[in-house]
Amino acid sequence: MAELILHHYDEAPFAEKIRLIFGIKNLTWRSVIQPAALPKPHLVPLTGGYRRTPVLQIGADIYCDTQLITAVLEHAHPQPSVFPDGNPGLGYALGSWAHGPYVVTSVALYMGSEDPFAGAVDLPSHFFEDRKKMWKTQFDTDSLAPKLPGLRAQLDAHTDFINLQLADGRSFLTGEKPGLADLHAMWDPWFLYRFAPKEAQRAYDRFPRIAQWLARLVAIGQGTRKEMAPDAALDIARAASPNPATGVDQYDPLGIKVGTHVCVSPSDYAEVNVVGELVGTTVRSVSVLRHDPRVGEVVVHFPKIGYRIEVV
Numbered sequence: 001m002a003e004l005i006l007h008h009y010d011e012a013p014f015a016e017k018i019r020l021i022f023g024i025k026n027l028t029w030r031s032v033i034q035p036a037a038l039p040k041p042h043l044v045p046l047t048g049g050y051r052r053t054p055v056l057q058i059g060a061d062i063y064c065d066t067q068l069i070t071a072v073l074e075h076a077h078p079q080p081s082v083f084p085d086g087n088p089g090l091g092y093a094l095g096s097w098a099h100g101p102y103v104v105t106s107v108a109l110y111m112g113s114e115d116p117f118a119g120a121v122d123l124p125s126h127f128f129e130d131r132k133k134m135w136k137t138q139f140d141t142d143s144l145a146p147k148l149p150g151l152r153a154q155l156d157a158h159t160d161f162i163n164l165q166l167a168d169g170r171s172f173l174t175g176e177k178p179g180l181a182d183l184h185a186m187w188d189p190w191f192l193y194r195f196a197p198k199e200a201q202r203a204y205d206r207f208p209r210i211a212q213w214l215a216r217l218v219a220i221g222q223g224t225r226k227e228m229a230p231d232a233a234l235d236i237a238r239a240a241s242p243n244p245a246t247g248v249d250q251y252d253p254l255g256i257k258v259g260t261h262v263c264v265s266p267s268d269y270a271e272v273n274v275v276g277e278l279v280g281t282t283v284r285s286v287s288v289l290r291h292d293p294r295v296g297e298v299v300v301h302f303p304k305i306g307y308r309i310e311v312v
């Protein structure tokens with residue numbers, strides 16, 4: 001198998017999920033640092049416009065979104081599993097909670113906080129403006145101030161789910177081993193401690209088990225990480241051929257034939273039309289072939305959940 005190349009930046013909480021999966025599975029991977037805000041000239045040739053973080057590259061196959069990246073890694077490296085309790089369906093389904101209301105609440109708290117640069121994070125100066133635009137389908141940053149108490153109440157109710165799981169003294173949410181449920185749930189404290197420390201203190205100080213659990217997760221480490229220059233990753237894509245196409249899933253309800261031009265876009269935030277030829281679907285994913293002057297032929301894979309797929 002070609003090397004695992006993760007396009008990310010260190011402050012990205014969604015990327016931390018995948019870095020910790022590398023840690024749980026003790027994998028060796030290449031790290032390509034991409035900018036935290038647009039423009040992303042070394043990412044877009046691979047993805048066709050998708051700008052979110054992280055993206056996993058394996059040769060000329062490009063996997064977008066942590067839902068799909070997790071499934072790819074779990075399939076290729078089943079042990080140790082990210083479902084130590086033997087409940088993969090529940091683990092994946094929890095992503096719809098985490099990536100929706102749970103994450104959006106914390107991001108809105110951060111964007112609405114008085115000093116959204118209070119944390120010791122290394123971010124470009126246009127980061128805030130970039131995120132204001134990116135999150136506009138979920139909330140209007142300029143009118144968040146009066147909503148902060150309500151958002152804090154929402155966050156506390158979500159946090160209580162974590163407390164309920166940890167209440168019996170277990171090390172991780174589903175038992176003594178870490179798994180995807182932990183990675184979904186840790187997003188918000190991991191993010192808020194870095195980006196909005198005062199909000200984090202307010203939310204988590206009274207629950208010592210949260211900080212202890214977070215420390216156990218961070219201690220897993222990232223596996224073996226080796227840096228790679230962005231141009232080298234683009235060269236690897238150009239030199240490689242995508243995996244053979246799988247064709248359309250026999251039960252696929254979309255009714256789109258292989259070879260049809262489609263556009264795929266996130267349907268929640270950071271919408272963008274990634275256009276290509278449909279080469280395959282599975283019950284949970286869609287794959288499109290693109291031709292790019294810098295990287296040649298690449299296949300970009302997306303999960304179906306959270307993405308719109310339309311004929312163009």
Ligand SMILES: N[C@@H](CCC(=O)N[C@@H](CS)C(=O)NCC(=O)O)C(=O)O
Pocket residue numbers: 011012013014015035036037038051052053054064065066067099134306
């Ligand atoms: N559903 C996506 C969400 C990814 C996401 O929103 N990532 C944040 C960073 S942690 C992002 O893309 N921010 C904008 C950017 O990096 O350009 C996933 O699970 O991968």
